[in-house]
Amino acid sequence: MLWSASAGVALASDGPRPSTPVDWVNTFIGTGGTGAEYGGTMPFVSTPFGMTNWTAQTRQNRISVSSYEYDDRYIQGFIGTHQPAIWMGDYGYVTLMPEIGNINYAPEARRLPFTHKDETSTPYYYAVTMGTDAASRIHAQMTATDHAGYLRFTYPSGAKASVLVEATRPGIKGFISIDAARHEITGYNPDRMDAHLGPLALSHFKGYFVVRFKQPFAAAKVYEGVLTWPDRHDVQGNNVGAFATFDTRRDNTVDVQVGTSFISIAQARANLDAEMPNWNFDALRDALKATWNQKLGIATIEGASDDQRRIFYTGLYHALLYPKLFSEHGRYYSAFDDTVHDGTSYTAYSIWDIFRAENSLLTIFAPERINGMVQALLQDYREGGWMPKWPNPSYTNIMIGTHADSLVAEAISKGFKGFDWQLAYQAVYKDAMTPPDGDTTRRWFDREPHTPYEARAGLTYARQLGYIPADKISESASSTQEEAYDDYAVAQVAKAVGKTDDYRFFMQRSTSYRNLFNPRRGFMQARNADGSWASPDDGWTEGDQWVYLFAALHDVPGVVRLLGGPQAAAAKLDEHFNGGHNRHDNEPSHHYGYLYDYTGQPWKAQARVREIARDAYSDTVDGVLGNEDCGQMSAWYIFTAMGFYPLNPASAHYVIGSPLFTRVTLNLPNGKRFDITAANNSSQNVYIQSVTLNGQALDEPLISYAQIEAGGTLAFVMGPKPSHWAAHWHPQALP
Template identity: 75%
Template sequence: MITSNFRARLAGVFALTLAVPATPLFAASTAQTTPVDWVDPHIGTAGIGSEYGGTMPLVTTPFGMTNWTPLTRQNRVSVSPYNDADTHIQGFIGTHQPAIWMGDYGYVTLMPELDGLKYAPEARQLKFSHKDEVATPYGYAVTMDSDGRRIRAEMTATDHCGYLRFTFPAKSNAGVLVEATRPGIHGYVEVDVRRHEIRGYNPDRQDADLGPLKLPNFKGYFVVRFRQPFKAQSVYQGVLVRPGNHTQVEGDNVGAYVSFDTAAGQPIEAQVGTSFISLAQAQANLGAELPGWDFDGTRAALKATWNRKLGIFDIDGATTAQRHIFYTGLYHALLYPRLASEHGRYYSAFDDQVHQGVSYTDYSIWDTFRAENSLLTLVAPERIDDMVTALLQDADEGGWMPKWPNPSYTNIMIGTHADSLVAEAIAKGFKGFDWQRAYAAVRKDATVPPDGDTTRRWFDREPHTPYEARAGLTYALKLGYIPADKVAESASSTLEEAYDDYAVAQVAKATGHEQDYAHFLERSLDYRKLFNPARGFMQARNADGSWASPDEGWTEGDQWVYLFAALHDIGGTVALLGGPAAAQTKLDAHFDGGHNHHDNEPSHHYGYLYDFMGAPWKTQARVRAIAADAYSDTPTGILGNEDCGQMSAWYVFTALGFYPVNPASAEYMIGSPLFSRVAVHLPGGRTFTITAKNNSATNVYIQSATLNGKPLDVPVISHAQIVAGGTLDFVMGPRPSRWAAGWRPRPVAAD
């Protein structure tokens, strides 16, 4: 378990005695007394290849634009910059990589060095041990070994800036490398001796080939401001070092190196402003967010910020491991989507221009529309209007709302699930964005095929294609489904886009487009055209109506994973299967046959489906088992990729006792709460409290429930009921009960 290891790391680092002035790495106590103390950013950082959490010990603000992490390997698409198994650090990177399967863009790396410039990662890397490392959301610290001499590095951050502090052995030949670009990436760097600054830009977008836009103006700008004057400086390009009076260089693989007088043994401090607008804006971000030199104060402020946000939840009755998992999961969920605007302006990766306003990026929407976005409506409601507006701005500037901006269109995954984010925000009463403008955007998703729609197969991650939107929509408008002999991933797309049509229908209704509402609601039932009653499964069809192979047409799943993909009409799918008893038998076979893959998002709602079949006690047992099996407080504690908070959002919701199977409905299906009590602190001083009397690892079954003192006999609770404040009380027991077994959902019916 990581509990003992985590505490050992803290104790070991605090006990360090270095050959440098003995200032504490963190002034805070090692005692776990506030919410952020329970966060362990190492959870999800261990694994081989790319099929693991892919998380990083990120130091950042909630939704911060630039995240800071130690760099233990050269990151790229499918490689995160930090892995728990690594033993050397190559630098400290200001990264924008949101997930292991996505790329970084506009990043910058710093590395403390002894005895002169070493620019290559394998030459500059220094050995470290986890026992000499502390990782928290508000600060990171590590002691590295350089041929028996130790260098201490510390980091904290603001929205757009990093603050680093390096402590070298006294009277050493100490320096700091600033890497602007890597081999093959053309960038720029300059040294300003008078201002103690290094400035430059990095235009790398590692996912650039996956989208249609070239973005010639894109650059990640940085200004590194040092507290101490330079003893010497140089710039480099590749293997060529230009010392002395050479203070700037443009080209591939460029950077700068500055050295310092460490006779007094004082730490070297560096503040890094980042921007996607300009060097001047990076400088302005520094001035606005780090106006003085106060590392400890900046770190304390960030700790307070995280405690305010994580403190939305108070939990009782959790084990130590569960506390680590819960609060670390909430930390992961509060990282994305990423802030893309800079004090009232933003660079758009959709028209390559700078605009006024607030913006966000790195929406992993195919993953996060299922639960992560729903969680944000509870824990970060102040952000939702701007997050939706950002998607609408993207549509104005690029033509469509994106499906996976990184930071521009990438054509990764299927569907137009931004429709769900819009519908959910409207259903939950968010009014700070233009609903009519939003309807125009979702209606376009549902009615306008992408360029060259019938001339492409639209394979996943196919490079150099137009924006994919709803691939194969041309066929769907004629046939009611996407044919497998024309378009890749056709069955999954047909089923998921039926839910998108439901979301569009809800937006149409909310904005007064009644005829469109009826039309799209009817279209949302087209998923039924893929049901093969002879086999009892969904199945892809060809353009002539014939059945394709049962193995054809799926996205990261199969016929088992996609049987209940119509999230808006689980009741309708139950009816197709022959009713609740037959559907239960099918769902039992799904789980018992090993078909449930919680490491991927299409399976995330499956544990909650028994609620729709008259067997909520089976949901209660299943979700408890999944929570125990798929999560732990260890570096391997996330089953599958974290995917920008979605894996963690599932756990947080399940711990509370409910989950958004159909996000656009603004309702949650009830499972089995993990803790004896959770208080959710809401805006306006309201509190929603969930209690579970007699709760334990064996008492997983709900015996009875009341909402605000009145009997609750359905396995459903609405968002409106939660945010109004009140109390949801459960009585738990060791055996199944008939609580809520009489509830039946109504299948969606076209008006």
């Protein structure tokens, strides 16, 4: 589908109405905004969970800078990137750029102007025409497979046409080689932009590539820095690359296929041979379109506006990009022991974000991936000693807690059996019981360079005091509460493997968040090692005392009791929302709208989640309120649109909100069908009057994963005024 721009807003073109789910995707949602606190997305051409994503490069990416920014007016190249989020770095990337006339190596010199009216952007195909006049305009197209990209460049007839292949940037030592007989340029890029954040030095890490051209070279050269080496076919050094020129007198189109690998150049070539065995661009594009339609088509919706359809299907597209495949046809390079293994692997788990809803969404839309994704985390544990917090592709020590525990527990609670449960328990038990190296000699600041693996920072103190002290460890109050939830997750794994005593131990320890409740103030508050209260402003992670009042996802009823009961808790939530304390642009607030279900006022949950969905999401380039964070922001919207949300993911249950559409049909991968209907639904009729599940009255605002997977119908009746549906629900603590 074509997209054009008007006043900074991405709008559908005047073409035919979309007829398939992928045609509703607006890849520009989240690509524009102010500063770094915007969606940070890119208009990727990629398979679902693809290892390498392809996008036009409007600026050189780095940590806090994405390759594509909607307001830019020049394209510097087309990059095969692995950058998963704006606040993470890229690694092992490769860039190509078509040029006319003299070869320019520097991005500022080689860039070409473009306008959005000359762009076509979809998940399966991207095209753009660059340049200022007929003699300089180049038409570029892209499609992709899991490990490879297919680029096609069309030049003015008779132009001196070249393709630049940039292996590394200034300061990065890489390698490039030309094989004219094979029409190939090969090389590697060892850059890991966030390597300084983790404890591991990976001497064997490289992003390998094979760039294969359909047309023979008229000439080809390698370069290093600003120097070309006309008599050499390869070069190793800083800022290296190559270019090939082509005779366009008979054919002004140059076809390029790029295989990528983290194993070797030979494996990059094998990936390319396996995934692009011939030069059929249209067939690959059509196959990728079919793949996206199959995945996005798991959900069909009725009663949505065009804007809502674009937000919904774009959200699914974003969610189905992560975690990223990191194995290559049965083998993978491990960024945890720096060697190659047999098996399947994934990376780019933004776990502090995605454990809340994104992972739960994948258990519904991509259950065939879950066993491999959990097994990948266990391989990381086996090869590196710990499950990671935020692999990219190795340890980065970003964010707090050990929420991989939640991903493991959720998979087990939902019945996934394709990984070693005993090994899983070893991994989560180590998280819960083993302090990191130097635990009491560091404050463990987030993104602190060159530290040991952090795991649960301050666990030594937590085991002694029942909380992490603010005068010893940074972000202590948030960590104490989030790790109480992690203990709940560990308890679920212990129960599943028959460790009854451990189950009881961790369930009891999961109540430790209560040690931070200050009854005089009515808030959670950091404490010092001597038991005294720290400043109310200390100890938080991307939040404050309002955001972290209800952080015990596993024990909301316990928090309600601490606050004085349902009525008092509801009043606190009213103050939270009315006082402007809800920050949906960041993940710790994502469950807040649903908390009213636990206070005897579910109609307020219904109104709040509708309000958030309306205000925080739009079909615009800045249509994601905060960073997309590997699908979490979108996962919230998709669940809310369906009418339920995984407030406690490890429990395998969902709390009820207010469905946005009159019908959502889930054509589940297991062959079953789950319908969510909402009679009388509208923007005014936000309140639930009644709910039935398969014809039986549902009297509590809760459904399970098992009920969804069994198929059936969840039927809402909506109205314009609050009802007493589920108002008398009395949830038990720690279900």
